[in-house]
Amino acid sequence: MTHVIAADIGGTNIRLAVVDPQGQIIAESRLQGELSRHAETSQAAAEIHVIKTLAGAIKPFASQYDIHELGMGFPGFFHGRSGLLASSPNLPLLQNFALADRLSDTLDMRVSVENDALCAAIGEQKYGAGQGHANLLHITLGTGIGSGLILNNIPYSGEHGMAMEFGHLCIEHHEGRLCGCGNYGCVEAYASATALINRFTEICQCEIADAKSIFEQARQGHTCAAKITNEAGMYLGMAIAEAVKLLDVTTITVSGGLSGGWDILHPALKHELDDNLIPPLKGKVDVLRSRLDDNAGLLGAATIARDI
Numbered sequence: 169m170t171h172v173i174a175a176d177i178g179g180t181n182i183r184l185a186v187v188d189p190q191g192q193i194i195a196e197s198r199l200q201g202e203l204s205r206h207a208e209t210s211q212a213a214a215e216i217h218v219i220k221t222l223a224g225a226i227k228p229f230a231s232q233y234d235i236h237e238l239g240m241g242f243p244g245f246f247h248g249r250s251g252l253l254a255s256s257p258n259l260p261l262l263q264n265f266a267l268a269d270r271l272s273d274t275l276d277m278r279v280s281v282e283n284d285a286l287c288a289a290i291g292e293q294k295y296g297a298g299q300g301h302a303n304l305l306h307i308t309l310g311t312g313i314g315s316g317l318i319l320n321n322i323p324y325s326g327e328h329g330m331a332m333e334f335g336h337l338c339i340e341h342h343e344g345r346l347c348g349c350g351n352y353g354c355v356e357a358y359a360s361a362t363a364l365i366n367r368f369t370e371i372c373q374c375e376i377a378d379a380k381s382i383f384e385q386a387r388q389g390h391t392c393a394a395k396i397t398n399e400a401g402m403y404l405g406m407a408i409a410e411a412v413k414l415l416d417v418t419t420i421t422v423s424g425g426l427s428g429g430w431d432i433l434h435p436a437l438k439h440e441l442d443d444n445l446i447p448p449l450k451g452k453v454d455v456l457r458s459r460l461d462d463n464a465g466l467l468g469a470a471t472i473a474r475d476i
């Protein structure tokens with residue numbers, strides 16, 4: 169096995185790494201690259217913009233190390249492992265876009281692409297807190313909430329690449345908050361970084377820089393920050409209980425920026441989870457913080473690069 173290039177494509181960042189066969193990141197680069205910021209109005213033009221932006225970032229990095237295999241986590245829904253992008257919430261012009269093939273032709277590299285949250289699940293199972301578990305639900309808590317599911321050691325993406333849209337499980341049926349997806353009461357509208365900041369601003373009537381500061385305020389006894397963060401944990405616990413009722417998966421891992429608030433989120437989450445599970449599963453579900461911090465996606469991308 170050889171070294172591969174791993175790419176983790178976020179909303180505003182492109183992270184690239186050289187990963188060795190043992191899963192060690194031996195070189196890394198983080199670039200600005202906002203794929204959704206463009207003035208194109210046709211699918212063809214938007215495709216060119218996306219390929220140009222990605223190739224412009226990846227090509228110099230890969231050439232530097234003379235590596236010709238790329239795995240990439242991308243925020244969108246894919247048809248199986250084909251690298252065919254069915255759709256992407258941030259890039260509405262792109263429908264049924266052969267992302268992996270187009271990128272492969274442009275870069276002259278072997279390219280594998282998978283949904284970003286599913287990549288994080290793959291990385292966590294292979295190298296992180298999910299090691300040794302054939303069934304795993306991995307949740308990414310960041311600006312939004314994503315998740316990836318692995319069943320019997322096989323990543324499961326559903327019929328349209330949309331399996332485990334955990335962030336959009338409805339946990340508040342009465343006057344729920346509006347979610348970015350257009351529905352009301354989704355867990356993402358309560359427990360993502362965006363939701364915490366919005367709720368803090370609304371309830372406390374004051375501005376706050378980021379979700380990390382809300383957790384810091386909560387630790388210092390700020391009543392409003394404590395209420396919001398505790399509720400985020402509770403809602404996550406409720407949503408996990410619903411997922412477990414469907415899947416009977418008892419190992420859940422959590423990564424992403426908000427896992428920095430684990431000391432607050434986990435007790436609230438665990439309490440609500442055990443309250444809402446069906447009796448035979450109470451006390452049997454482990455919710456673990458990622459051991460890979462924000463590298464789960466990169467290591468999953470490296471894994472799929474080798475898996476073709």
Ligand SMILES: [Zn+2]
Binds near residue numbers: 335336347348
């Ligand atoms: Zn939603």
